[in-house]
Each structure stands twice: as structure tokens, then as C-alpha cells.
Amino acid sequence: MKWIFKIALFVALVIAMNWQYEQWAYKEYVFREADQVMQIEKVKNADVIYLSASSNFSPRPQEEDPRKLSQFVGNYFPSLLFEAINTPASHAGSHVDLLRFIPEKNKIQTVVCVINLRSMGPDWLHSSLETALNKQGVMYQSRPPIINRFLTSLGAYDNKTIEEREDERADMWAAPNLPFPSPRTNVNEWCALYKWGEWTDPKRQLADQYIKQYAYVVDENNPRIKDLDEIVSVSKERGWNLVFSILSENIVDAELLAGPELTQLMTMNVEWIKSRYEIDAMVVDNLNLLEPVNFHDKDFPTEHYNEEGRKRIASNIAHRLKHYHKNAFRNAVWEAELNPIK
Amino acid sequence: MVFNSLPFLIFFPIVLLMYYILPHRLRWILLLIASYVFYGFWKLEYLALIVFSTIIDYFVARFLHTSENRFNRRIALLASLSVNLGLLFFFKYSNFFIEDVLHPTGMISENAVNVWTSNWDFLLPVGISFYTFQTMSYSIDVYYKKVIPETNIFKLALFVSFFPQLVAGPIERFSRLHHQLFQSVTLSSDQLVAGGRLMLYGLFIKMCVADNVAPIVDQIFNDFGDASTLQLWIGMVLFGIQIFADFNGYSLIAIGAARCLGIRLIDNFDSPYSAISIQSFWSKWHISLSTWFRDYVFIPMGGSRVSAVRLGANILVVFIVSGIWHGANWTFVVWGAIHGIAYLAERYSGMAHSPNPLFQPVRWLTTMLVVFVAWVFFRIDSVGHGFDYVQGLFSTNTGELSLIWHPITISFVGLFLLSDTIFRAGNIQDWLAGKSLVTRWTVYSFMIYGILAHAGTVNHPFIYFQF
Numbered sequence: 104m105k106w107i108f109k110i111a112l113f114v115a116l117v118i119a120m121n122w123q124y125e126q127w128a129y130k131e132y133v134f135r136e137a138d139q140v141m142q143i144e145k146v147k148n149a150d151v152i153y154l155s156a157s158s159n160f161s162p163r164p165q166e167e168d169p170r171k172l173s174q175f176v177g178n179y180f181p182s183l184l185f186e187a188i189n190t191p192a193s194h195a196g197s198h199v200d201l202l203r204f205i206p207e208k209n210k211i212q213t214v215v216c217v218i219n220l221r222s223m224g225p226d227w228l229h230s231s232l233e234t235a236l237n238k239q240g241v242m243y244q245s246r247p248p249i250i251n252r253f254l255t256s257l258g259a260y261d262n263k264t265i266e267e268r269e270d271e272r273a274d275m276w277a278a279p280n281l282p283f284p285s286p287r288t289n290v291n292e293w294c295a296l297y298k299w300g301e302w303t304d305p306k307r308q309l310a311d312q313y314i315k316q317y318a319y320v321v322d323e324n325n326p327r328i329k330d331l332d333e334i335v336s337v338s339k340e341r342g343w344n345l346v347f348s349i350l351s352e353n354i355v356d357a358e359l360l361a362g363p364e365l366t367q368l369m370t371m372n373v374e375w376i377k378s379r380y381e382i383d384a385m386v387v388d389n390l391n392l393l394e395p396v397n398f399h400d401k402d403f404p405t406e407h408y409n410e411e412g413r414k415r416i417a418s419n420i421a422h423r424l425k426h427y428h429k430n431a432f433r434n435a436v437w438e439a440e441l442n443p444i445k
Numbered sequence: 446m447v448f449n450s451l452p453f454l455i456f457f458p459i460v461l462l463m464y465y466i467l468p469h470r471l472r473w474i475l476l477l478i479a480s481y482v483f484y485g486f487w488k489l490e491y492l493a494l495i496v497f498s499t500i501i502d503y504f505v506a507r508f509l510h511t512s513e514n515r516f517n518r519r520i521a522l523l524a525s526l527s528v529n530l531g532l533l534f535f536f537k538y539s540n541f542f543i544e545d546v547l548h549p550t551g552m553i554s555e556n557a558v559n560v561w562t563s564n565w566d567f568l569l570p571v572g573i574s575f576y577t578f579q580t581m582s583y584s585i586d587v588y589y590k591k592v593i594p595e596t597n598i599f600k601l602a603l604f605v606s607f608f609p610q611l612v613a614g615p616i617e618r619f620s621r622l623h624h625q626l627f628q629s630v631t632l633s634s635d636q637l638v639a640g641g642r643l644m645l646y647g648l649f650i651k652m653c654v655a656d657n658v659a660p661i662v663d664q665i666f667n668d669f670g671d672a673s674t675l676q677l678w679i680g681m682v683l684f685g686i687q688i689f690a691d692f693n694g695y696s697l698i699a700i701g702a703a704r705c706l707g708i709r710l711i712d713n714f715d716s717p718y719s720a721i722s723i724q725s726f727w728s729k730w731h732i733s734l735s736t737w738f739r740d741y742v743f744i745p746m747g748g749s750r751v752s753a754v755r756l757g758a759n760i761l762v763v764f765i766v767s768g769i770w771h772g773a774n775w776t777f778v779v780w781g782a783i784h785g786i787a788y789l790a791e792r793y794s795g796m797a798h799s800p801n802p803l804f805q806p807v808r809w810l811t812t813m814l815v816v817f818v819a820w821v822f823f824r825i826d827s828v829g830h831g832f833d834y835v836q837g838l839f840s841t842n843t844g845e846l847s848l849i850w851h852p853i854t855i856s857f858v859g860l861f862l863l864s865d866t867i868f869r870a871g872n873i874q875d876w877l878a879g880k881s882l883v884t885r886w887t888v889y890s891f892m893i894y895g896i897l898a899h900a901g902t903v904n905h906p907f908i909y910f911q912f
Contacts, residue, residue, distance in 0.1 A: 106634075116890055117897070124898045136902065238902065249897050256652055256900035259451040 121249040129248045136255075139201060140242050142188050147209040149186035151177075151428075154198040154216045158350055159189040161399055161407035168410055168437075175417030176215070178435040180428055184210075190239075192232040194222035195330035197240060202337045204243040213344040213427050215420065216334055218376065219406055220352055220369060220390070221316045223327045225275035225290075229268040237261045281318060283364055290318050299360070309402060310360035316404045317357060317365055321372040328379070335383045344427045345384040348420050349373055350406045351393040357404070387423045389416050415441055446486040447906060448698045449652055456483065461705055465632045473603055473627050476706070483608035484571075491570040494532060499602045501528045502580045506587040506594035506601075518588060525584040533577045536570055541773030571910050572612030574770055578737055580605050583619045585741055592619050600627065609702040613695050613909040615713045615733035622708070630707030642874040643701030649892040651694030654861045655908075656901025657854040658687045664846060666824055669834050671844045677837045679848075684824045685817045686858055688908055689718065692731070695907045716865055718816075721808040723788045726816055734770075738763050757793075761785040776822045776831055783819040853899050 133140040146152045153159070153173035162169035177185035188201060198216055205211065221227050237260040242251050254260070263271075276290035287293045293314050299307040321328060331347070338345040358366045369390065377386045397412030398405070408416065414437060425432040446453050460479045464472055485492050505525040512518050534542075543561050547553045583604070586592045595601040604623050610616075630636075665672050665680030672680065696713035703710045711733050720726035727735045746759045761782070768781020818838070822831040867876065877885050 112886070116893065120890075120894045120897060123894075128898055252902075253897045253900070254451065255902045256656070256896075257449060257451050257454070 117249070121247045124249040124252065129252075132252065133242055136239065136242070139188055139190055139193075139197075139239060140204070142186075143201065143204055143206075146186040146188060147206055147211070148184065149211060150183040151180070151185050151213045151215060151424075152211055153185060153187040153189075154193075154201065154214065155187060155189040156193045156217070156219065156222075156406075157189065157191040158217060158219065158406035158408065159187055161413075162410065163399060166410045170413075172408070172413040172417055173215075175414050175435070176421050176424070178417070178437075179421035179433060180424070180431040181433055182431045183428060190236075192227075192230065193236060194219060194227065195327045195334060197236050199330045199333040199337065200240040200243040202334060202341075204245065205341075209341075211341075211343055213346060213424070214334075214338055215346040215348055215424070216331075218331070218347050218349045220350065220372060221404065221406070223321050223325050223372070224316055224319050225272045226315050228326060229272035229275070231265045231268055233268065234260075234262050275319075276315065280320060281368070282320060287318075287364060290315055293318055293361075305402065306360070309356075309404075313357050313361045313365060313404050317352070317369050318361075319372075320368070321375055323379075328376075331376075331380065335380065339383070346387060346420070346424060346427075347376075347380055347384050348387045348416075349376065349390055351389040351391070351397070351408070351412065351416055352406070353393070353395055353398045353404060354391050355395050356398075385423055385426065387420050389419055392416060392419060411441070446483050447910070448695065448702075449648060449656075449907075452486065453483075457702060464706055469629045472630075473600065476607065476626065477599060477603040480603065480606040480608040480611060484606060484611055487571050494536075494570055494573065495576060495606055496602070498529060498532065498577065498580050499598070499605045501525055502584050502605070503595070503598045503601050505584055507596075509584070509587045510594045522584060522588045526581060529577045529581050529584075533573055536573055538769075538773045545775065575614050575616055576605055576611060578616050578734075578770075582616070582737060582741060586619055592623075595619075595623065607703075607708075609699040609706075609708075610710055613692070613699070613907055614731075615696055615699065615711045616737050617710060617733070621711065625708045628707070633707075636707055637705050639874045639878075640701040640703070640705030642877055643697045643704060645701075645889065645892050645896075646873045647694045647697030647699075647701060648896055649694075650690040650861055651698070651907070652900035653857045653892075653895040655687045655691035655694060656903060656905055657851070657857060657899070658683050658690070659901060659905045660903050661848055661850070661854070662687050662824070664848060666834075668846055669825075669830070669837065672837070672842065672846050673844050674837060674840060674842045676844075676846055676848065677834060677842065681817050681821055681834075681838065683858075685718070685820045686861070688820065688823070689714075690861055691905075691908045695909060718813065718862075719809075719866065720812055720816075721805055722791050722812055723784060723815060724791060726812060727784070727788075734767070738767055742766060753793075757789050760789055760792075764788065771823070774826075775828045776825055779828055779831060780819050780822040783815065783822065787815040857895065857899070 130141070153176065155173065159173050160171045171187060171189070173185060173187035173189070177183070188198075190197065195216065195218065202214065219227075238255055241255045241260050242248075244251055244254075246254075279288040281288055281290070281293070285292065286296045294311045299310055301307065302311075323329075335345060352369060354366050354369065357369065373388060373390050377388060380386050392415055393408065393412045397409050397415070399407040399409055414435075418435070418438060418441060421432070421435070446456060456479075460475065463475055467475055481492060481495075484495065502525055505521050508521050509518050512521070540562060543553065544558055548555070548558050583592070583594075583601075587594045595604065600623075603626055604619060607617075607622065607626065662680055662684045665676055666684070669677060669680065693714045700710045700712070713732050715729040715732065717726055717730035720729050743759060743763050746762070747755065749756060751759065764781040764785030765778055766781070768777040768779070768784075771777045771780070818835055821834050821838075822828070825831045825834055864873070877888060880888075
């Protein structure tokens with residue numbers, strides 16, 4: 104009897120503690136450590152939410168219009184409320200946690216979720232940034248906040264060390280998993296094959312990075328594909344329209360530096376993704392949309408676009424999104440300035 | 446498996462429940478299985494090392510017990526020590542020895558170093574220094590006929606691998622721990638409550654004090670060149686608090702977990718920062734290790750019954766070896782040497798035994814200055830950086846890091862230091878036992894709330910795991 108009383112007292116205490124924590128400390132903590140939770144409040148009232156990463160906001164000071172890619176999309180639908188969540192380095196895995204965390208009562212009609220091809224490769228799958236994203240992900244679970252906070256401090260998420268992640272990545276680069284004969288059976292072989300001079304040569308280093316970022320085959324075992332499957336499932340449950348927007352990559356430089364086999368692989372992966380999701384979602388293919396001049400970073404393959412690049416992708420997405428929001432669609436004023444999309 | 450992790454919070458109650466459900470004769474088997482699961486959780490391969498060490502010590506001890514031939518016994522003991530120390534050396538010190546000793550002295554080439562490090566790049570098996578010392582003490586005690594060896598190899602395996610104290614101590618002796626592992630224990634609420642209190646307090650000081658202080662310490666030590674003099678002092682003092690809360694926290698969880706199972710482990714700390722001499726500090730800090738060094742290194746070297754010069758040299762050797770035990774880096778050698786030199790200075794100046802109470806605050810301050818300056822070398826990555834840091838403490842650096850302070854962290858640190866002086870760490874459960882229900886539950890609630898809502902989230906492993 105005494106033990107039952109003590110257990111009951113303990114449970115009551117934890118409930119009281121959770122209430123107290125929610126009132127006094129929760130907001131301060133999530134603002135500091137998992138600010139995406141705060142953004143949920145904002146997006147639940149939006150008509151369209153745009154889930155992205157740094158590709159959404161990469162302006163440079165000299166640009167006339169520094170708006171985000173999602174804001175350019177929103178330009179086409181002036182009567183709809185667009186909101187974006189764009190934590191750097193986030194990916195489908197973080198997006199699915201966020202979607203699950205959105206309250207049942209919301210006004211969302213459509214979810215636009217970007218697919219970054221690089222996020223499916225070994226370098227990003229085993230990035231050291233994953234630990235921080237996974238830690239944030241604990242706070243998005245639908246449990247009492249104090250329990251989520253406790254699980255975070257217990258490290259109850261995938262919190263491998265940098266060394267462990269590097270080892271896993273190295274194993275994937277060494278595994279013979281590419282659909283090419285030798286000497287392109289794995290990333291390491293391929294990187295050794297393409298010689299633009301010594302390793303100190305910036306061109307050689309860039310070629311190496313292109314191969315490391317894109318040389319892999321996407322299949323249903325890829326963790327990001329499992330996350331995308333989850334996004335499909337959550338969107339169906341909630342009755343949201345789902346748009347997957349495959350981000351543009353610097354195809355021209357990829358081919359120039361690493362050869363046509365690499366772009367062939369990138370295209371093959373995109374086609375596979377399109378065929379997998381074409382029934383359950385609208386898939387917008389932006390892979391080949393941009394020219395090298397539209398990419399800001401010249402020393403590493405990224406999806407950081409200049410103003411024109413952001414506008415061209417926005418236009419591509421908006422014209423497809425019209426399917427769900429026909430009455431709200433208006434052509435953006437800057438549409439005519441863009442070169443025709445290929 | 447670490448104590449402050451979800452798997453352990455599930456694992457321990459299950460083991461505890463099964464322990465008291467099972468009949469007495471089967472309990473030790475459960476503990477052995479649980480210990481191997483606990484250790485194998487890190488890396489299954491590491492279990493092979495413990496098993497190997499156990500097998501060697503089992504057979505050596507059996508031989509030592511039956512053989513009367515002094516030469517053969519000595520050879521057998523040497524073999525056992527060589528295997529244990531060899532494993533320790535190979536996994537912990539080989540890279541250091543090759544890169545920092547052989548290579549700088551020109552005994553091997555750069556190429557050979559690269560070949561070695563690329564072929565033998567492995568993680569240090571968790572807790573190897575702890576269980577190696579525990580098994581070595583067993584063999585030595587059998588050699589000196591202080592204990593009768595275990596005849597069942599599986600029972601010896603449990604002594605070597607008993608999970609609460611396997612990876613970071615307290616380092617137990619066979620004569621103290623072994624019989625407790627097989628004694629009949631009846632379930633008692635007093636025992637569970639006592640163990641639970643120690644575990645709760647241990648978790649609190651690890652997760653709320655050490656883990657909250659850790660990011661500030663990391664920031665100051667990683668960028669100490671940009672820190673102001675005041676910040677360098679803060680970094681040094683906070684590291685002293687972090688390592689105490691971290692290691693004492695671990696020890697208390699270990700002692701508490703064992704207590705729940707009806708087993709009493711040796712206390713590892715006794716308010717070390719109240720020490721007024723280095724000698725006294727070492728009777729209060731990591732007690733199980735300092736007594737191990739006293740019994741198995743210092744006394745065999747002649748103890749106090751040698752000439753003053755020899756005694757001084759022996760003391761210095763013990764402290765330096767203790768430093769190296771902590772890690773394969775010259776910084777640990779310097780850390781040990783600082784303590785050794787300060788110990789000798791105290792001993793030969795008579796300061797350690799000065800009866801004048803007026804000098805006590807000065808002695809305490811001097812002792813803490815030595816202890817905390819030595820911590821700088823314990824924490825920093827190289828000896829050169831250590832000296833730069835210490836130099837910075839006594840200069841007027843104007844640099845300014847923007848440190849992220851949280852008022853809760855400061856309150857936790859204050860409470861921890863206060864509580865350590867009130868109930869001297871391990872005695873929290875005695876202190877609580879005499880209090881009213883309301884007081885007890887207020888203290889429990891505070892600690893539980895701290896752990897649930899304000900524990901550090903950077904997830905630092907226990908510092909002593911790396912040793």
C-alpha cells in the first residue's frame with residue numbers, strides 16, 4: 104500500500120512538473136535549442152507550407168531582390184498564406200518529424216517539401232550535423248514536453264560521434280555499390296580515376312566532391328526514401344496535397360568535372376524518385392533547370408541559388424502548384440524577365 | 446551502456462526485478478549475463494578482452510595457489526601482470542609511445558608511424574584501465590596468499606565484470622567484493638531506498654551540474670587564447686567542479702546500483718575540495734585508485750621504510766604513474782608530477798602537519814590552487830597549451846569570449862558545492878534518512894525536476910570512461 108502511494112505520488116509529481124515546465128521553461132528551451140518547434144505555431148495557420156533547408160534562403164548582398172525561394176513561389180498565389188520552415192542542413196527526416204508535430208487543428212492545404220539529391224548520399228547521411236538535427240527531432244515528438252526534454256538529455260536519439268559517422272561514410276564510399284564496371288565500382292575508385300592534377304589542385308578537389316556528393320544509387324533502403332514514404336503517409340492521413348520539389352543541381356559542372364557517368368547517375372536517381380512518388384504526390388523536377396551561373400558556390404556543390412535561380416525554380420513549382428490552387432494563381436510580375444525554362 | 450542513458454534506465458529495473466525474483470543460487474548467473482550485456486552494449490568485440498583477461502587470471506591464480514615453487518610462482522605472476530599490462534599498453538599507450546616517444550627521439554621513421562596508425566586505428570576499450578587494475582590486484586593478492594582463488598571461472602568472471610563498477614570503478618578488491626556477489630540477499634525497502642537515493646543524487650550531479658557546466662568549460666578551453674584572465678580562472682574552477690560532479694556522480698550511481706542489489710562498494714570520494722593538504726586531497730579523491738597505488742605500487746617499492754631520498758623518488762614515481770594511468774598524453778604526466786612535487790614539498794616542509802588552526806585557510810587555499818592548476822593540464826590537449834593557459838591565469842588578458850551562462854547552471858553549481866559540504870556526497874542517504882517525509886520528498890522533487898527539465902543536453906560521456 105505504501106509503495107502504491109509512493110508511485111502515485113511520483114506520477115502526480117511528474118504531471119505537476121510537466122505543467123510547470125511547459126509554463127516557465129519550455130518555450131525558452133525550444134527557442135534556444137529547437138526553434139523549429141516555435142515555427143509550428145506560425146505554419147499551422149498557413150495555406151501552403153514550404154519545407155526546405157538553406158536552398159530557400161541564400162541571397163548575396165549584391166542581389167536586388169533577396170527574398171526566399173518560397174516567397175517567390177508565394178508571389179504567384181497572393182491570396183494564399185505561405186509559410187516556410189528552413190533549418191540549414193535539414194532534410195526529409197527532419198521534415199517528417201515536423202509534419203507529425205503539426206496540431207490536428209490546422210489550415211494547411213498543401214505541403215511543398217523539397218528533395219535535395221545530396222541529402223540521400225553518404226556524405227549527408229553520415230554528416231556530423233545529423234546529431235544536432237536528431238536531437239531537435241526529439242522535441243517534435245508528441246509526448247509531454249518534459250519527457251522530450253529528459254530524453255534529449257539522455258541522448259535518446261541517434262547521437263553517434265563524428266568518428267563513428269566518418270567511419271560509416273568511409274565504408275559506403277569503399278563499398279562496390281555503383282552500376283559501373285571498374286574503375287567506377289565505388290566512390291574511392293572513381294575519385295582516384297579522375298585526375299585534374301595533384302590533390303592540392305582546386306579543380307581536382309571539386310571533382311572529388313562532386314563524385315562524393317552524387318555517386319550513389321537511390322533505392323527503397325535509403326533512409327531518406329523511408330522518410331519520404333513517411334511524409335506521403337502523414338500527408339494522406341491529414342488530407343494535405345503533397346508536392347515534392349526536386350532541387351536543381353549544377354549538372355553542367357558535374358559532367359565537366361566528373362564525366363557523363365555522374366550526370367547519368369543523378370538523372371537515374373531522379374527518375375527513380377519520380378516514378379516512386381508520381382501517384383501519391385506531385386513531383387516537380389528542377390534537376391536540370393539552372394545554369395552554372397545560377398549557383399553561388401563555386402568551390403563545393405551546393406543548392407545555394409542566385410536571385411534568378413530562385414525565381415526560375417519558384418516559377419517551375421508555382422506552375423505545377425496551380426493544379427491545386429487554380430483560383431489563387433496569378434502570374435508573378437517578374438515572370439516575363441526570366442529566360443524560358445528548358 | 447552508460448548510466449545516464451535510456452537503455453540503462455530500462456536495463457537496470459529489469460535486472461533488479463529479475464534479481465529478486467530468481468532464487469539465490471541463480472542470481473550470480475543473472476549478474477554475470479547482465480554485466481556482459483552491459484559491457485557488450487558498447488562494442489561486442491570488447492567482451493573478448495575481458496574474457497581473455499579473466500581466463501588468464503583464473504589459471505594463473507589456480508597455479509599460484511597450488512604451486513609452492515617460489516620461482517615458478519613469480520614467473521606465473523609476472524606472466525599475468527604482463528598480459529594485463531600488455532593489453533593495457535597495446536590498446537591505450539601504443540600510439541602514444543610510437544608517436545610521442547619513439548618518433549621524436551628518431552627511433553622510428555615518419556613512414557613507420559603512418560603505417561602503424563593507419564593499421565591500428567581503434568577505439569580504446571571502455572574501462573580497460575579499471576578492470577585491468579581490478580584483475581591485477583586479484584592475482585597479486587593470490588600470490589601473497591591474502592585471498593584464496595575462486596575455483597569457478599564463471600564466478601571469477603563476475604568479479605571482473607560486475608556491471609555497476611566495471612567501466613569506471615570504484616576499483617574493488619577481491620576480498621571485499623567477491624563474497625558479497627554470492628551472499629544471500631533479502632529484498633529490503635531500506636536497501637532499495639538507500640541505493641535509489643544515491644543513484645538519484647549521482648544522476649543529478651552528473652546531468653545537472655557536470656553536463657551543464659561542460660559546454661562553458663569546453664568553450665573556454667577550446668579558445669583559451671581569446672579568453673580574459675577572469676574567464677581563464679572561471680574555466681579552470683568550473684572544470685574542477687565538472688570533473689568532480691561527473692566522476693563522483695558516476696561513482697554514486699555505481700555504489701547506489703550495487704546497494705540496490707545488496708552489495709556495498711567502497712566510497713570513492715569524501716569532499717575532496719575540503720582538503721587542506723595534497724596528502725589529504727588524495728585520501729578524499731578517487732579513493733579506490735589511490736589506495737590501489739598505495740598497496741600495489743608504493744608499498745612494494747619499500748613504502749615509508751626507505752631513505753628520505755628514495756622515498757621522495759618513490760612518491761614522485763607513484764604520482765607520475767598515476768598520471769599516465771589516466772591517459773596517454775604528456776599532459777597527464779605533468780598533472781601527476783605537479784601533485785607529486787606539491788606532496789613532497791608539503792611533506793618535507795612540514796606544512797602538511799602544521800597544527801596551527803590559523804594557517805588552515807591558507808593551507809586550504811594553497812592546496813586548492815595546486816589542485817585546480819593541475820586540472821588545467823588534465824583537461825588541456827597539450828603541455829604547451831597547458832603552460833600558456835597557466836601563464837594566462839597570472840597575466841592581464843583582455844580578450845573576451847562571449848560565454849553563454851544560464852542562471853540555472855549557476856544555481857546547480859552552488860547547490861552542489863553546498864550539498865557536498867553538508868552531507869559529503871555519499872552520505873546523502875544518511876542525511877535524508879533523518880529528515881521528515883516532506884523534506885525528503887522536497888529534495889527528491891527538486892532533483893527529479895532538475896534531471897527531467899534542466900539537465901545538460903550536450904550529452905557528454907562520463908569523463909573517466911576514456912581512461
